[in-house]
Amino acid sequence: MGRTAELEQLHEALDLARQGHGQVVAVVGEPGVGKSRLYWELIHSHRVHGCLVVQSVSVSYGKATVYLPVIELLKGYFEIDSRDDARKIREKVTGKVLTLAPLRLPYQRSWRCWTCRGMRRPGGTSTRFSGGSRR
Numbered sequence: 001m002g003r004t005a006e007l008e009q010l011h012e013a014l015d016l017a018r019q020g021h022g023q024v025v026a027v028v029g030e031p032g033v034g035k036s037r038l039y040w041e042l043i044h045s046h047r048v049h050g051c052l053v054v055q056s057v058s059v060s061y062g063k064a065t066v067y068l069p070v071i072e073l074l075k076g077y078f079e080i081d082s083r084d085d086a087r088k089i090r091e092k093v094t095g096k097v098l099t100l101a102p103l104r105l106p107y108q109r110s111w112r113c114w115t116c117r118g119m120r121r122p123g124g125t126s127t128r129f130s131g132g133s134r135r
Contacts, residue, residue, distance in 0.1 A: 003038050010042045014051070052077075 006027075013023040027035045043053050056073035065071075074080075078092050 003034060003041070006038055007041055010038070011047060014042070014047060018051070 010025060013025050017023045027038060029035050039055070042048065043055075054073055054077045056069040056076065058069045078089075078096050080089055080092055084092070
């Protein structure tokens with residue numbers, strides 16, 4: 001109710017995404033103004049049939065990690081569960097990425113490098129990243 005203009009903006013973003021122009025939509029507003037209902041209306045409409053809808057939520061400013069919504073979004077997309085170990089996570093991410101588009105061998109090697117747990121130092125010793133250095 002009263003969200004026709006906002007819903008139309010979401011439909012336009014969806015139409016652009018269907019045409020191959022990726023879209024990210026963020027809805028910001030005070031508590032209780034209908035943000036969740038607006039998304040509910042969109043994802044339960046016939047217009048999203050055949051689309052992959054990945055959702056994330058945020059908390060009030062200053063109460064959590066800035067990247068938490070993005071992390072949760074990626075976990076949902078890659079179907080990563082809290083019980084998955086590093087090997088299982090790599091399998092899920094690699095499997096999903098390889099289905100997005102056929103990669104040529106040099107890119108596959110690069111992807112494997114990005115999914116490894118650390119980097120090799122000169123001399124062959126392994127470097128693990130601490131939480132702070134990964135950011």
